[in-house]
Amino acid sequence: MSRMELTDIIKEENLVLKKSALLTDNVMHYCPGCTHGVVHKLIAEVIEELGIQEQTIGISPVGCSVFAYNYIDIDWAEAAHGRAPALATAIRRLHPEKYVFTYQGDGDLASIGCAEIMHACNRGENIVVIFINNAIYGMTGGQMAPTTLLGQVTATTPYGRDAKLNGFPMKITELLAQLDGTCYVTRQTADTPAAVRKTKNAIKKAFQNTRLDKGVSFVEVVGTCNSGWKMTPVDANKWMHEHMFEKYPLGDIKDI
């Protein structure tokens, strides 16, 4: 038997994972262990698989994912903090043939952009919203977000989030599901291969939904911010399982 060479292994039929052609070669600025990179990859794969690169316009937020436009090779607009759904509203109405999505974190979407997301959902704009909930402001250095859990220590809740002082963790996704303008509202995560696959399916369904003119498709991804949480990536995943899913249970909240 002849010796197996590397070139015998690197063949199309042996390929188990390939970087999406829509993911650029730019080095991601995300911390090791961050969920953003995984979700970026899924969005790129979905757009590639649906063959809609030329029809897709993304809106990046303010926050860690402000530079999302450096990583996915589509046309992008970068919005002011919280305003992405307003941009998306206009772009989709002016371009009904396009696939328009926003990519927003918890500070962007649930705090400063609360009015914009509420009303875009209430108007039933035919857009996709990808909502990354890691219960903290990552970019500014780990301050409290609306979704920060009670007792959670952040830079602005150094003694833990206290309901009397800081109010309660906000279940914005459940609130949005109440609005008649949303058609698909789901909460997923991305910590295991199975969870990543489920999230990808949810994102794909959300993009396909926009063709049906049924309203907003909203995909929350509960993620980790191990740098902000001051944990190792492994501990962050463990903490997410032990604490986040109790307040933010996974699964479809609305699908009509």
Added chain:
Amino acid sequence: MAEVKLMKGNEVIAETAIRCGCDGYFGYPITPQSEVMETLMLRKPWEETGMVVVQAESEVAAINMVYGGASCGKKVMTSSSSPGISLKQEGITYLAGAELPCLVVDVMRGGPGLGTIQPSQSDYFQATKGGGHGDYHLIVLAPASVQEMSDFVALGFELAFKYRNPAMVLADGVIGQMMEKVVLPDYTPRWTEEEIEKISGSWALTGKKKNREHHVITSLELEAHRQEVFNEKLQRKYREIEANEVRYEAINCEDADYIFVAYGSCARICQKSIQLARQEGIKVGLLRPITLYPFPTQPISDLCSKVKGFMSVEMSAGQMVEDVRLAVNGRVKVDFYGRMGGVVPTPEEIVDALKNKFSI
């Protein structure tokens, strides 16, 4: 055929927007300019030209809808009045920073704060000196008639796209609310996707094509030296606008000893003041800035050798007068007369003020 109608200034903004091929209007109700969106909703332009009209949840959302539409190279606009324009400043500075063409109409009312719903010109600084954060300028057009409310919608879009810069129509509540004869323009079709590709194809979000790099609309550049280079580019653009786009009207200036400088409804009132003053043998003229930015600095400077003084007449505590002083640069006397809080000056009191201040 051009159509002649008797219309309100605010209604004309809406009507002309439809006629000049506007793609989208995004607004939020506020007195004294609510007729703009009301007229559009009544006219249903989406059935006629395909123009999109959205009542947003706030002025903040409305200007960001404009940002979204402008990102696609579309002709988009919003309108509001002073407190609403304050709310829009975040979006306006982002539009300027991302070099996006669009039209913002401000029908000024008295301030500060909630102020009053009566007409005012107290947002001159806000409109011409930035308003939001950062070193930027809007192209600011000041209509003095219902006809100019119509003309400047088209001109505003033209200049906005020529320079990739937001343009503002800065009217006051009088011009927005009064009715006058207006010659409406003929219909210009909305731009096709091919036309947008030709006009804004190098930057607009039209969907990433195989044969080009992806387009990104952003005002973000974290590297200080690159941000400085971008700012220098913006400043070159503003110098170009200042060199090419100054517009003004000079009335009775040839033989004048004194010059009123006034814009908007104050310019209209000053025309009556000129008549009254000339009946008394006081030779007064009017320099009416049509573009507030770029400001007609040179025409004012050129008059300095011929006149004894300038009086800026405004419905404010004295804002434009600062630009008049800079243009005159101490060569002759510059004074100011204004009313505030929504009070409109009479022609007589302006003449009295001139006589008092210049000891005539």
